Amino acid sequence: MLSIEREPVVAGTFYSSDPDELIHQLKECFVEQQLRVSHRVSALVVPHAGYVYSGTVAASAYALIDQDAKYDNIFLIGSSHHLTFNGASVYNKGHYKTPLGVVPVNIQLANQLIEQSKNIVFNPYAHSEEHTLEVQLPFLQYRMRNLTQIVPIVIGVKKYSDCQYIASVLKPYFNHKNLFVFSTDLSHYPNDEVATRLDKQTVDLICKNNPDELIEMLNDQHCEDGVLTKLCGWSSVLTLMYLTEGKDHYKYEKVRYMNSGEASGNKKRVVGYQSVLVEDKECTVESVSQYEKDYLLREANYAIQTSFGIEIEKPDIECDIETGINSAFVSIYVNGELRGCLGRYNVSCSLPELVKDLALAAVFEDKRFKEIDASELDGLSIEISLLTPMKKIHSIEEIVLGKHGVYLKLGHKKGTFLPQVADKTAWNLEQFLGHLARDKAHIGWNGWQKAELYIFEAIIFSS
Structure with a gap:
């Protein structure tokens, strides 16, 4: 197959075309973000305007991704600004390029989606001039150390049922192995006061995770003066909501809002931007990240070592682990020999506290085994078993x-x-x-x- 690299089309307008200037631009977008990382990101909703207008809002979502996270694929999903067509188009002819380099496309998976789905095709015109996905790539290149491959999808439908179909095709991939990024801007082009009010109503509906209520809003033809649309990427957002519909373990959280008036100074005609985080709180064998596992092991080891009076560096930052897990076992080995194993069920304390308590109990309270003394700590290892409901x-x-x-x-x-x-x-x-x-x-x-x-x-x- 002839490889046709997708060249950037809005570099130099929406963001800098010079790599060094672009890095500086991205750094400025991220500098304001809170030091918080989520290890349960399933999806992000981000804007797609020029960086001077919406860059900090987009960065507020991307900053939540663990820099060392490893995903099999990143699905980028946006709504076409230039043409209407049935279903969606996935790029399968080459890779995407930005001033920061090439971002590989999973061409094999793109082909598979096309072969298996009647309404997913490759439409070259859907990608050639579309900026919705392109502007996301430098954020991913800047933020992620292990950026592997993307699946770029542009939705062209104007029917709600097609969004439901697209979601059904993507559902097998909507799991912990992949990250999904959906792009939309909000209201165009009311004044600042109206935009702030309408955008809050729209985002509140999105975060309720009820597609029918969003459709009801979209069907409401009443628009205030100056409002061209309340949600330009509605088909992308609706597809996301069909992916998470009826599953309470998916939690929507508003991250940051602003509108273009804050950057331009023109408060009479603005576009609204909101970033949204979708986390998966379900407890499965895949739902605890490697970072969380390492953190729990460090906490358990710190508790054991300090209980013997050993000075050891405390784990650097606290990790808020929300897994739904409230039962665990901790096993202690010395030179490969089991020397303690205790567990508790359905406790109310946090998971790190549970693990620390069990680690100490396994060392000092399991009377089935010979007591461990300080001279054996060099050969000590810890095994943690977190139990699903x-x-x-x-x-x-x-x-x-x-x-x-x-x-x-x-x-x-x-x-x-x-x-x-x-x-x-x-x-x-x-x-x-x-x-x-x-x-x-x-x-x-x-x-x-x-x-x-x-x-x-x-x-x-x-x-």
């Missing part, structure tokens, strides 16, 4: 050994085996349950047959 089962056929841990309860007696027990023992299912019932719950080998059984998964990581 438990699910009651009605048949042991629902248990997948090696994947599921099992919690057993009969009256006041209970016991737990973590998923890794099956891997370490090579027991079959009946042996796994028999040992759990007899050795942990003390209800006899066949006691599991009368007990309540719950399964869970564990996010397991170690130092």
Whole structure:
């Protein structure tokens, strides 16, 4: 296939065409941003105007991305400003270029989307002059150390149902492995007072994550004087909302708002800009980032070392981990030998506090093992198992050994085996349950047959 690199078309107008000047421009956009990083970014909503007008708003969203985050793909999705066509167009002929270099396109995935989807095509005119996606790339190049490949999609539809279809095609990719960036500006071109009021109403609707309510607003033909549109990239935003509709674990959060009047000084005719963060709070085995795992291990090690009077550098910044996880086990090993393992379920404290408490308890309170002394700390390692919410089962056929841990309860007696027990023992299912019932719950080998059984998964990581 002939490679046709997509050349920048708004470099020199929307942003600088000189690489050094562009870096300075981006640095200025990011300098105002708060020092906060989210490790659960599923999607961002960002504006697409010239950097002098909306650059700080866009940067406020991109600043939330961990600089060292590694995504398989970054889906860039915007609405066409120049033409209307059925469905959406994905660029599959080459790579995108900016003054900062080439950004690779996942051409294989682009081809796959085209082959599998009746309303996703390659329309060269959708990309040739469109700035919506282009202006996002320097932000990604500046912010991300591991920028891999993008999937550039321009939506041309004017029908709500097509947005729903596009969302259905993209849904298999809307997960922790990929980042989605949707672009829109807000009201065009009321005065500052009207824009601020209308834009708040629009963004509040978006953050409610209810596509029907947004469509109702879009269908409302009443516009105040001077308002050309309330949401220029409505098809992109609606596609996002169809991706997250009905899933409470996706949380929308307004990040920053401003309008062009703040930069231009003209408050009589403005365009509104808002950045929005969409985080995935669902607890799955993929939902805890490597940064969060490393942080928890550092916290546990700090608690253990300082309890022995060892001076050690405290973890640099606090990490607000919102996983929905409130159950965990911590195992302590010395030179590879298990020397303590304790867990707690459904606690109300924060996850870092839970892990620190369990680390100390495993070292000092697990009486099944020989007490650890300070001379053994050099050979100490920590294994943390974070437990996903438990699910009651009605048949042991629902248990997948090696994947599921099992919690057993009969009256006041209970016991737990973590998923890794099956891997370490090579027991079959009946042996796994028999040992759990007899050795942990003390209800006899066949006691599991009368007990309540719950399964869970564990996010397991170690130092």
